[in-house]
Amino acid sequence: MNKKSYLYKIYQSIVKVLKTPSFRYILIGLIMLYLAFNLSGGKKDAIISTAIYFIVGLGFTLLLGYAGLASLGTAGFMAIGVYLFGILNDRDLYGLPAPLVFIIILGIGLVLGLVIGFISLRIEGIFLAIVTLGLSEIVVEIMKNLARMLTGVERCTISTSALWFGDQNIPIYADGIKYLTIFLMIVVMILIANIMKSATGRAMLSLKNSQSAGQMMGMSLLKYRLSAFVISTILASLGGILFMSYYHYTEPIDWGLTTSLLILAAVVIGGAKSIIGVLLGTVAVFTINTLFLQQITFFRENSNFINIFTGILIIVIVMFFPGGLYHLGLILKMKFIDLKKKIVEKLNKSKLERKEQYYGKDEEYRPFETISYWKKKNF
Numbered sequence: 001m002n003k004k005s006y007l008y009k010i011y012q013s014i015v016k017v018l019k020t021p022s023f024r025y026i027l028i029g030l031i032m033l034y035l036a037f038n039l040s041g042g043k044k045d046a047i048i049s050t051a052i053y054f055i056v057g058l059g060f061t062l063l064l065g066y067a068g069l070a071s072l073g074t075a076g077f078m079a080i081g082v083y084l085f086g087i088l089n090d091r092d093l094y095g096l097p098a099p100l101v102f103i104i105i106l107g108i109g110l111v112l113g114l115v116i117g118f119i120s121l122r123i124e125g126i127f128l129a130i131v132t133l134g135l136s137e138i139v140v141e142i143m144k145n146l147a148r149m150l151t152g153v154e155r156c157t158i159s160t161s162a163l164w165f166g167d168q169n170i171p172i173y174a175d176g177i178k179y180l181t182i183f184l185m186i187v188v189m190i191l192i193a194n195i196m197k198s199a200t201g202r203a204m205l206s207l208k209n210s211q212s213a214g215q216m217m218g219m220s221l222l223k224y225r226l227s228a229f230v231i232s233t234i235l236a237s238l239g240g241i242l243f244m245s246y247y248h249y250t251e252p253i254d255w256g257l258t259t260s261l262l263i264l265a266a267v268v269i270g271g272a273k274s275i276i277g278v279l280l281g282t283v284a285v286f287t288i289n290t291l292f293l294q295q296i297t298f299f300r301e302n303s304n305f306i307n308i309f310t311g312i313l314i315i316v317i318v319m320f321f322p323g324g325l326y327h328l329g330l331i332l333k334m335k336f337i338d339l340k341k342k343i344v345e346k347l348n349k350s351k352l353e354r355k356e357q358y359y360g361k362d363e364e365y366r367p368f369e370t371i372s373y374w375k376k377k378n379f
Helices: 006-018 021-038 042-066 074-089 098-120 125-151 175-197 199-209 211-216 221-247 257-270 275-291 297-301 304-320 324-359 367-378
Strands: none
Touching (some): 021 042, 021 175, 042 175, 042 221, 098 125, 175 221, 199 211, 199 221, 257 275, 257 304, 275 304, 275 324, 304 324
16 A cells, blocks of 8 residues: 555554554443443343442542552442432432432532542541541441431432433433443543543652652642542542442442442552553452352352452452552563564574575575576576
8 A cells, every 4th residue: 555645544544543542441331331231131230330330440540559549438439429319319309300410419529539638638548548438437327317317218219310300210220321321431531541641640650659759849749639539539429320320229238348448459459550450450359240250159159258259369469460450461461472572583493494404504595596597507
């Protein structure tokens, strides 16, 4: 193909687009959307749950992997989205339209992120994790008591979910929520990827490695810590909204310390600095359980062994592959490239040896000169 032709330029443009991370994220979303509509039974719900926890995990990976801040309050921040959406959106209670409830809950998540961000300026490490855990328990108790005051029970159920003020409702397991969840997942992936590669992401990493050095370079500790916590809490609240708008039901036990630890495990297992790694970790912690382990009689009858499986996976990853499954994939990729090079070199060496056996070791293989030599000799 002529490199100056119009078709070649189009081809180059297409190849350039296909190599962009955004295209990979869109492709991942399309694959998950296909699975969400074509798998049977609870397996399609498992795909949507994976997308929801993946969105939450992306906020947590920015907090842990880039800002270096530990938090055990992710489940409590999700509970805000779950309970408030169920209470404000249910027509039997307040019946506010879903878009308005979205804005209200995300605004509350923003304020909560600012509060925790200011707290993080005074305490760090394990003490910050304990404080966020305490705040999470407070939030969950407030949500439980609010639900009990309004409905008489601590669990939250949506009888009729209002889309707008009219007769439009959001049915349980709605196809529209599937599209919305996957779309928001793609948007969040692209947003987090751009933050990681931007000056904000680099500044977060610098402050994580050395606060004093970063501040000497003019980086604001307040700005980037607030940014990390705000993004994390907003995405956790968004995950809670999507969860409740799809399932229309939740129990208080769903938003305890176990959920926070599972999200932490997904980020650690996959890789705290990689979007694809977080996806792999989310699949390993949340999806494999529903799609595969629960299909095995032993794990179905002994559900606690699923947590043992997750714990063993965390231990193995932390001990041997601190960068997570994504780092393991990079190692395997480099080994495959090295193996491919060795195979190619071995094949080339064997071809050279065959040529040397046929034409002689000291003579260079020149087929055209050989042909002309025999022509002169014979004629």
